[in-house]
Amino acid sequence: MKSNLSRALFSLLAFMLMFAAFNFNAQANESRTQLTELDTAEIFGDLELGSERPTSVIVELEAESIVEAKHKGKKQTKANLKAERGKVINELKKAVKDADVNREYDYVFSGFSVKLPANEIMKLASVDGVKAIYPNVHYTAEVISKEEISSEEFSPEMAASAPFIGANDAWKAGFTGEGVTVAVIDTGVDYTHPDLAHAFGDYKGYDFVDDDNDPQEGSGQYHGTHVSGTVAANGAIKGVAPGAELLGYRVLGPNGGTTEDVVAGVELAVQDGADVMNLSLGNSLNNPDWATSIALDWAMAEGVVAVTSNGNAGPNNWTVGSPGTSRDAISVGATRLPYNAYTAEITTSEGVEYPSAKVMGFPSDDNLLALNEGEYEFAYAGLGYPEDFEGKDFEGKIALISRGEFAFVDKAENAKNAGAVGAIIFNNVEGEHADVPGMAVPTIKTTLADGQKLLAEMKAGNNKVSFNIEFDQAVKETMADFSSRGPVTLSWMIKPDVSAPGVNIVSTFPDEGYAALQGTSMSSPHVAGAAALLLEKNPGWGTNDVKAALMNTAKDVVDPGTGEAYAHNTQGAGSIRVVEALNTNTLVGTGSHSFGKFIKDSGKQVEKQGFEIKNLSGEVKKYTFEVEFAGNPKGIKVTTSNNLEVEPGTTQNVNLNVQVDASKLKPDYYEGIVLVNDGTQTIKVPTILFVGEPDYPRVTGAFMDNAGEGSYYVGAYLPGGAEILAYDLYHYDNGYVGDFVKTLGVFENTPAPYHEFEWDGTVQNGIEIPNGDWVMAVYVEKAGVMEYKAYLVTKE
Template sequence: MKRYFPRGLLTLVAFVMIFSTFGFGAAANGGTTSQIKLTELPLAEIFGDIELSSSRPTSVIVELEAESIVEAKHKGKKQTKASLKSERGKVIGALKNSVKSAEVKREYDYVFSGFSAKLPANEIIKLMALPGVKAVYPNVHYTADVISAEEISAEEFSPNMMNSAPFIGSNEAWDAGFTGEGVTVAVIDTGVDYTHPDLVHAFGDYKGYDFVNDDEDPQEGPGQYHGTHVSGTVAANGAINGVAPDAKLLGYRVLGPNGGTTEDVVAGIELAVQDGADVMNLSLGNSLNNPDWATSIALDWAMAEGVVAVTSNGNAGPNNWTVGSPGTSRDAISVGATQLPYNMYTSEVFTSEGVEYPSAKVQGFPSDEELLALNDKEFEFVYVGKGAASDFEGKDLEGKIALIIRGDYPFVDKAKNAKNAGAVGAIIFNNIAGEHADVPGLAVPTIKTTLADGEKLLAELAAGNNKVSFNIAFDKAVGESMAGFSSRGPVTHTWMIKPDVSAPGVNIVSTFPGEGYAALQGTSMSSPHVAGAAALLLQKHPHWSTEDVKAALMNTAVDVIDPATGEVYAHNSQGAGSIRIVDALNTKTLVAPGSHSFGKFVKDSGKQVEKNSFEIKNLSEKSKTYSFDVEFARNSDGIKVMTSKNLKVNAGKSQQVNFNVQVDTSKLEPGYYEGTIIISDGTQEIDVPTILFVGEPDYPRVTGAFMENAGEDGYYVGAYLPGGAEVLEYDLYVFNANGTIGGFVDTLGSFTNAPVPYHEFLWDGTVQNGIELPNGDWVLAVYVEQAGKAEYKAYLVTKE
């Protein structure tokens, strides 16, 4: 595991100066010459670039050199809770002696060895210098991965709406006798309403734990619903059936109304493993694309201990490199979101004779029936700006169409606000030239247009023509497709393909607190489909390892086709594909790992060879002979993969397969290359996705920025840096009233050699020789240079 040392740490106290001889006289005058000896102090490694000169109270996760119980077990060593408590106690005692204000909150020993602590940032170095401390991680913020939620009334609900579980083969698995019976799934989330009539069967006397309130009641908090919805997708058994309706559930509340942090997520993982969970689902995440987190370490050791860990991949797609922790975990199963097959429609918009809207297209809709209900009627339309909830105040939208301009708010929120105001549809026009994205499952039927056509609609309103009609017609049926919001890989540093697999995540109907149901979308909704599928696999194959379960799901997944191109989605969009439970249950061969990354090939010229391997398990009762083929999507002349031509594996046995990839970088353009290793036994064919990079990968140099109030000290300013930064600069600009970037104000800070995953510093709030920045809207621009590439990104900042 690669560690990253923080920028600027050596300038603080990385060395001790020991004066072995001291004198003021010069040697020429017969005096002695002073000598200085420098001895490096050992320090634990740290992730992130914390402003170590600040007195800001900072929460961190501390990893100890003493191995966790599970890690020691799998390394053939002896470790006990008592010995770990003793080692941890020594470090905590030393910390409190060294930093009087330090607070220790949670302690870990099972799948992670360490504790969480809060202390002033400028005293973290004292923590790092303590014997027994291995690493210090940021205590980052996690949120529930959901794009939109819509509660469904009892009148609207029908069991047929829960169609995602049957689509991946759950019904056929149930008919074959596999319902998840005897398998326990832990839902690490916002808690769960275990009194819901569809979920009550899944809980015993012990229901889990609430790490937000620190009690043994994981009931979901007021206004929260995410964990209940996720739990229903796994194991509902009532009006709705989850993927594994007879599985048992345990709830672990680690996210409150404002999300949660690493310290509670790790605690939830630990307790779930100790409580005997067979599977755990984590439909939560953050935007940091980095595999080396305390959460990932805990998940990897949970997998090693036999608990199948399933995580959502994130909702920051569709661009590459948008996957966030814990979807970046090396071993856990990361899940992307697909949309179930749906119908596409053409649309025409009419307001008055001679005015045409050629760009009008259907952007999204809740159901075919509601979309087609717009035909053969005339509606009044009302302009509501950007579609914020406040934009609808004082306006009558009942039974009307909301006209909205793109910007500031997600499309799903604009549509939901329109529905809440009584609108029966919406038209969203672009705020720049060109077409904007389709968004399946919007709360009201929504038509999209270009900026030019939107301006025509505004002109019609100004002329008093406030009526609109639609002609919407069926165009074609679309198969399962990737959701645009689903985060894409790969993972920085490991260059792994993520997600591992995909599953339905758009308009998923499941349980809602009380006795209700709701349609939600997000990778949060995809992940529990896979967790439920894992439960079915473990019922049939109770002795399977976590790696076996992951391999079965990946090996039998089917390709998802992009309807826009007719081509298979890239590996970093869909992983190995969309899961199919029956095929996974019945597979006769397992290939693990289910995907490969050969990493970077960065030689300027000549050939570079990298080695890799996988294991084939023959689960059948007959010996099998496997053949291998490798295909790369583009320019395979410079890529050569060398492996066995044929391999015989006896019944019930497994065999390691070694292979090399040789890349001649002189024949290839820099960039990303994906391929497929095709393994066949003559009847079953398994596709193993693989990727490699020629030259430095094109990961984003900056993925976000933040500015937080630091009280009288000013503001904490920072940026998220997946690959660190050789040069980093924060510039402030005026934000014009018309929404454009204005003149340069000042450079707030310039830095060099900032490491992953983020950087922050304390800004005093003044510009241009001590002038306090006035309240209002400003633009924070972040400039980054790293690995020969530069990026400049701008963020709107409001100072109040």
């Protein structure tokens, strides 16, 4: 595999050098004609502008939305915006006959969505009044695993996450979210569920998938109902804010949804009077400047607390996706509630040892310990696909499964569906794979070597296994591995802002049911519910007050492996604590701080910034400030006000001056804490800065989609764009990269955050490659950093 990659990369670089030399010579011979640059709208993303295929985009107008104009001290009306939008649409339809306008926006976003041939987008960009054009990207409501709970198995004690963050103590203090309206922008909601019916009035919201006034969740969908229960259930279980009112907005169908409906849902929720909105949805685009993020930022400005999940693509940095990348909305990471850790030993026959055996995940302590009760037959299920279990008897047995190709939780779910009582998953490469809490059956993990031993034992007829599982230790709240991490490209902000429980969260399920789900989708509604409690107590608070209260009072989550708090871009300000947020006497906004990047090669670079501090108490408070960067690196110096007296009920600005001497620092990401102390309470404000060009991944994914008539849309996700970009196709050989086939395309200076082009599906001499699995390797070069990553794609 390495030789193939090296050969392809060498050929690619040689081609690049030749291409660059050719361009230089050609330019040297050109006459110096003065060209006039045309004034066109900015096009975000790298759309295939030469293709005739119908493409849906979101158009932002130069005319400001009603909310944006209001907050800039200007006057704007629906009538005026309708007229301005009409002018642009009329000009567009004159230029592009096939333009089909769908949704129109004016409240928190000014513009419309339109479908038109991709090669007509430049005509759209040249129409007067158009400010920017955004791709209409795909959004999904993802969970890491799902386990329905029968009414026979269900008990209210399963819903432990709301009490853990202190919601039940808030109820005792008289705060349940009464009088606060929370909009759930999701897959719809089963508003007939007995635990949710109380929260809905005659007007229940809107369905943007079917375009009607009934946001009832679609057949086979459940996500929005589960999210709604975590916010405001009040029956067999209680959500965080059981007294809150709910509105449902269905923007995601069975196959997800797109920007145009998400933005429409945000707009209508604001106009319908929501106080809080929850968006447990997302995509993989790490970029803050998209239509959805713009809509959320202005929703926050208008007084609606916008809460969104951070994504399930962790544990690496830079994995946060839109709309979790929004500058102002509250992005939420996922934690796992305290749990018991266990050791595990497995035995097959005498003299055969499996030293790598460890507990990987389990649905409950009792399920796990039940494996100690006897000897079990085990059978091989390959990769654990449903078809790997077909025609085989796994009832009451242990499924032996190889890692690879799809999620661990789905492998365990398939084993459970086949009747297995447990699973052993062995690695397909050297080393240990991750723990995954909340597996559908008790699951043990081993290395590849120990997995091969188990296969050999089975082949030899020794297909019985016994377990010795013992309690090891009680583990406190931890971050979930799947929880996406920041920072955000371009804005360089810390994300998530806060964290909340997101593993094995029991909540409402359609048709009067309950289910345990996990994902940051489950974390976000905890924070939305907490925001409702805060607004009930403090109806005059602004959105940044709510955000600051939750962030300022969050509790550090500690990594049990290191004994140190998780990094800011893993946990944000920490795990929320409702009672502490309700009782805080100081608000430090906006809860975290990024100094951005410092790219001066030599000498000192100084930046002046600051934040607000609000004294909520009834007495004068004197604040002191201290800034600490991890490891106390030489070359970073931050100065602040020494002492600051703030009158009761007033707000003052605190100045921060940061001086960075790049000559004393290696290019890296540095995190620190601003400590704000009033003599009785210390608030920690997370902060970060970057020296040199940040180390964001140059490529985060690739795709190949059927375009019809034998052609394909090929593309990659590029958080920071690319100076040089190339796509190489390889054979896929049973889990490995096979022989090199062809370089499909080479491109220069492609903008963030994604690129696509149309490929005719052929290789040499017009020969079309057959359908099936292939490997596409993407080469990216940006700011002196080169990456070459391989992705499994399917040609259909």
